[in-house]
Amino acid sequence: MRTRVRLFREQIAQRAGAILDLDASHLADAISDPPSQELGDLSLPCFQLAGPLKKAPAAIATQLAAAQWDFPWIEGVDTAGPYLNFKLRRDHFARLALERVEQGGEQWGAGQSGAGKRVLVEYSSPNIAKHLAVHHLRSTMLGQAMANLLRCAGHEVISWNHLGDWGTGFGKLLACWDQFRDTDNLDDPPLESREDPVSDLNALYVQFNQASESDPQLDSLARDWFRKLESGDPHAVERWQRIRSVSLDKFDTIYQRLGVHFDETVGESHYQDAMLEMVDQLKGAGILEQSDGADVVRLSEEIPPMLIRKQDGATLYGTRDLASAVLRHQMFPFDRCLYVVDAGQGLHFRQVFGVLKLLGYSWADQLEHAEFGVMRLQVDGAWKKGKTRGGQVVLLEDVLEQSVQLASDKVRAKNPDLDDDQVAQISEAVGVGAVIFSDMKSARRKDVNFDLDKILSFDGETGPYLQYTHVRFCSILRKASPLKLVSGGGERLVEAEELVLLKRILRFPEVIARAARDAEPSHLSQYLLELAGEFNTYYAQHRVISDDAQLSGDRLALVEALRRTLGRGLKLLCVQPLERM
RNA sequence: GUCCCCGUAGCUCAGCUGGAUAGAGCAUCGGAUUCCUAAUCCGGAGGUCGCAGGUUCGAAUCCUGCCGGGGACGCCA
Structure with a gap:
């Protein structure tokens, strides 16, 4: 169990510091969840205190456990060797979690970590006169999710399509x-x-x-x-x-x-004049050098020179990227600029960023290559990048159609009462969602094998699994709505599985902030999979709606909070939450 | 040759700023449906966390080297 709840950490660390008469604020980061719930709900390892206090960690834990911990949200304190373990009052915890979601409203999960900061995100960037192929999915969806996450964390985001x-x-x-x-x-x-x-x-x-x-x-x-x-x-x-x-x-x-939506779509054609100006600027700065008849800019020892102009005087795409970066910063002075481009262009971007720095642009340090691994396709039983055996690319459209078609068969089989329109709508969301989520499930730097069979299985850790879980939430809430049950603030949510879910809910804003910071949508994907898994386990063991009106009311409030969390998360990943499927 | 990324279960991957017995999904074997959708859940089996050093009270996590895979290294984008 890796769940940590940041909320109480500072207070515990501060109190520990007061008891031991030293500055312990740094301990807040060390506080985590014990490996099992029997041990407690939060844990402070005392190893780091051993040095300054010249005492054994276990002795320090014992000393701390004996002190006053009169926070209203702490039920008990105990030690396990060098660990100081806290048991939290679950009713307090539940009320807090439910309130947070309630207060968050439509904005639940949003944060202030990006307040006042502007981020420009370049992604997708296809070539015109060609079709979007499956491999475009990576840049397009990762980029859109990053834009969504950054926006949710409080940034002003400019989404930018650099059209070929x-x-x-x-x-x-x-x-x-x-x-x-x-x-x-x-x-x-x-x-x-x-x-x-x-x-x-x-x-x-x-x-x-x-x-x-x-x-x-x-x-x-x-x-x-x-x-x-x-x-x-x-x-x-x-x-x-x-x-x-x-x-x-x-x-x-x-x-x-x-x-997917772009605020700006600017083609490479737009930089005709700017590229010439860029060449002049490089000359003026005295960093343009001749080499084998071409013009280059030399960078550090580790990075090979960047080629600016060919022997015939024509500029290259790198020059275009230089000009484009300057234009972007003029149009939208940014605090951060992400290039969601495959990892194969790592050197290229290091060169571009390096040259801009040589030109004295202080914002060159804010440029960031949000690289991702290649998408491989199956060719004769082996995974290869790029194209199929025949040499043709796999069109994104075709993949979406296949996925939607398969979803349609399944939706129809499971819901004979739905009309054609509803089936079409649901299968579109499920089919497209499956394809999108498969691309965002694991860390972006990893290469992905585009395994259509696996995506279309709709089993296990997939988009449809998350959508199905959301459907379960909706189904419960729909069934309960005529009962007009009222939550007592969560005081009856005392089951171990409920605490797990409440902790999960409270972490949502932190996960979004971290995913935005790292430009890593998979942080959110993983979080949502864990949330869904924990709920489905809970669901198999406990009934939400029962004869106990108070208990039912509290559990419904929990389900509602989960529904909003999962729903928000899915939308950030461009997967549509559903009420039926 | 230089630089970058990756290396965790048969396969695909989690494991955030180092913390208590390394977790999922798929596949496999065995179970669960009078009951809020079984696109679900529970259990079994399955791991020298590539290897070797180092830092540390403590390393899958940080540092160095090596091995393996992928990619990039001037006139394509």
């Missing part, structure tokens, strides 16, 4: 437009009125690459088109914008399903 909308690839697409008019004329039917314009663009793109192998002319044509685009040729720009626009529309429909 520039590069020679678009020259190819523009070349296709004229060159492959016979195979697919993008003006007839016009791109905008097509059912799936992005797939059509992809098809053309693939065809272009195949054709260019035997016809090198095509590549130079593509370069010409990109030059036109760069120089602002109206014809090229107009077509590029249409491609961009249909792509964004497509992204938005999926973002909406996933509960």
Whole structure:
């Protein structure tokens, strides 16, 4: 049992210090839960006091146990060797937990750790004219959850989508437009009125690459088109914008399903001028050096130089990231800026941050690469990153559809009384929730194997498990609502399993603060799984609604507090809490 | 070769700022449904916490080295 309740720690440490006549405020951090409930509810290990007091830890524990602990919330004090164990008054504890949730209202769990601080979070950042694939799930969902968590912890959050909308690839697409008019004329039917314009663009793109192998002319044509685009040729720009626009529309429909929202969507195309200015700035600062005909900035011994301009004078994406960081800080002076990008780009970001620091930007230290591990797919029985055997990516849309379809079968089987609309709504939430949660369950740095079978099993530590638990809460509350039972403030919540749940509830704000601080949504995922597990254990042993009206009232209050905690937590992770499933 | 990340049960992972017998899920074996949804719960079996040192009263947790896996290392993003 790792649950710690921060609430009482300071008071215990302070009192211990007073009894022993020394400063013991640092002991608050050492106070934790005993390994078993028989020993007590909170525990102070006395090892650290042995040095300054020149006494054995066990003797100190004994001395402390003999002193006055006249807090209203302490029921008893005892020792177990060098440990001083406290038994808490459960009614007091219960009242406190229920009050906290009640007072929190819609904001339950919110904190002030981020008050007055602004955080910019960059995530998702897909390339236009392509589909969102499963591997985009990581950055997109981790980033959105981080934004939600940071906001909940009191920060002002700017969510930022750094769109890949520039590069020679678009020259190819523009070349296709004229060159492959016979195979697919993008003006007839016009791109905008097509059912799936992005797939059509992809098809053309693939065809272009195949054709260019035997016809090198095509590549130079593509370069010409990109030059036109760069120089602002109206014809090229107009077509590029249409491609961009249909792509964004497509992204938005999926973002909406996933509960993803951006405050700012700024494409790489936006930094054309800023990149040139950045190069000048680097020159002016005297840190731009020639190396093999290219321009680089040398950093420390450990980090290789950052390449700024190629031999042909063209800038690279790193230069774009430099310019983008400066722009972001101008637009939204931040206290922290997260880049939710895969771990493979670790060096790149160290270089970017390093160069900004060389340029004298004090806020360079506030930039943070919130890296995550790669997503691997199963290919011929082995886990590999990137693509399937055929070389094609697995589309996010398709995965969501499969998951929703499977959920639908299950929902319908379990709830024959629901109409089609309700089934559709519930299966959407369950199917999408399963996919989302699977991605946020473990620490972000770990590589994940995208195991669709496992995700679709809906068993064990999954999104549907949490949703099911939430449904149980709702089901109990629904059944009890006509009874109009009133809670007596929780004084009847004296079962061991109830104390476990009350402690769990009280920790909620701390978990959110920690998850926000570490940019680690899995802290919350793990917490919610533990909450659900503890409740389901409780549920199997105790009835909430019984003939005892007072007891029922208190237990219902507990269930309501749990429902609000789990519901809030799920929403922060972009998983929809349900009332039925 | 240099740098970064990872290494805990057969598999996938928790274990927060070091604290009392290392925990879940999956898989496996055995149980639970007159009762608030069994998408659940209970029990069994399963671990030299990669290895070796070090710091400490105490190390899965901190430090160093080694081994193993993954990734990155100038003209892609």
